[in-house]
Amino acid sequence: MAQLSLRGIKKRFRDTAVLHGIDLEIGDREFVVFVGPSGCGKSTLLRLIAGLDPITEGEFVLNGTRMNDVAPSRRGIAMVFQSYALYPHMDVYENMAFGARLMGLDKAEVERRIAEAAQMLKLDALLKRRPRELSGGQRQRVAIGRALVRKPDVFLLDEPLSNLDAALRSEVRLEIAKLHREIGGTMIYVTHDQVEAMTLADKIVVMNSGRIEQVGSPRELYETPANVFVAGFIGSPRMTLVDVTRDGNRLGIANGGSVVMSALPQVPALKLGLRPDSVRLVRDADAEGLRAVVEYTEYLGDNAFVYARLADGTLLSARTTPNDLFAPDEAVTVQVDPASTHFFSAEDGRRLVLGGAG
């Protein structure tokens, strides 16, 4: 059982404010991913939850108990570090046994738990090896095993895949997802990679410069991003954000054509958010739509992405089929699917809802 509440969490290092008031509820067995660009405070927040750094202001409550002043080792939380942080002078078995023994478990129980973890993580054959005799993926599994053996209420994972090569990364990502299903603990996972966030999370927390931008399921974040930051961060390639001026139901960009929408939020100026698959490129220069010039094409086998420069200078990404490739410098017209278009306020970047008060 684990129920975490973060209430108005602030963190300052001397005079530098890093977190500006974080409110977040995390439920039992949830897989929560903190995602955001580097420096957004996601790792700091994780370290506050772990207890490795003190909370400046606000409250962290775990299962009804205030944890602010509880030592890291007494919070029932285990952490997997980016560099794995295995003890170099202990073999794999000792690395896992160290924390378990310190919990006061008897020898038989420690052995039983290690055997269990080793089997789950396929570490049986490696128990007598030292960390430096292991590959990156193996070290990663030992680090996870060390956390598992303690049977914590909450697992914290700080960018656990960032030291692995690309092939191994997707493999270990699947293993972590499987592990979460099997052991069912609450997991909090920090990454700057939105693909990891989308594939693993029950709930994604998007952070930016010390604040939470949005909390929601991967689908919610993708389909209804709360603001331009989330819109630009989630999804690959990024959503194109274009400043447009409004004339009735017609939205135009500076000397670059226009598109007509059936319904629009009631504001004079707004930003248009276009996912790569909600636009269509046509070669007819006189067609209705936004004018653009192709810069380059990424061919990915099953589909292709075309990057085109709009007349106002914005780089737009569009998905096309592999059979429909565009050459650099080709003039194209961008047609927009009104149903899958996102609207944001030009002033504060918030999402605008159709038919709402705006």
Added chain:
Amino acid sequence: MPKLRMTGRGLWITALIVPPLAFVALFVVYPIISAFAYAFFDWQGLKRGAFVGLDNFHTVLFVEPYRSWTLNAFKNNIIVFFALMVLQNGLGFILAYALWRELPGARFHRIAVFLPVVLSTIIVAYLFKLFYHPLFGVVNITLRNVGLGWMAQPWLGQSGTALWSIIAAQAWHMVGFPTLVFLAGMQRIPGEILDAVRMETESEWVKISKIVWPLVAPSATIVFTLLFVGAFNWFELPYIMGGLDGSPFGSTDVLGLYFYRTAFGNVSAGQQDFGLGSALAVLIFLFIAVIASVITVRLRAREIQI
């Protein structure tokens, strides 16, 4: 063309290596070898007499009064070694740990701890001689002023306290060295490993004994070996503070002083014997070389790649 360049390179290497090699040969290797040779001869002053085989070694080890002098000096060296192991290296480790944890004022203390190391031994020796002065020394004055006057005593003037007083001065002088080496070793430990330990225990003792200590083993090897060599070569501080005779009553006599006195004579004894002195020097050298190698090899095996 390539051949010529090889020659030029060879010349370069020769030019760089030969001078220091010659220097070391002349001033290090030659004296050691000649000391070995001297030890097998009888000497009248600077005049070499007959070859006497192992007689000199036999005399310093088994013939009175040399036997007692040798044993006394050796015993004192052992006391010095173990005392400094605790006072200098032990304290050094604790200081390093405190400095490493960045307690308030760490920056100032880092300098303060290391500063005495830079001082010349002569200065430290005279400074502490003044500190220990029975009447005007800061040690006794302080004791009297805080009401502990009964503890004030002639620190360097009685057998019971003299050696320990000099050891204390030595520890104060050099404690910065092991501190610095240990601190450097600790700073090599990655921060995430310490975070990982903190997630598993809050006990400082477990952190130090199970994680920090094993991981600074390379520093320990260096510090232990150097302390061993230093303790058995100890000379300047007891020479200045206790005198060439290791006074009072030989209580501060160590192998270095004893060898010097035997080989070159002194004011009170007036006699000198190169043969016996060289035999002592050879024995000291062999003892240090063998034990230091064993320490190094043993401790090396414990070292861990971080």
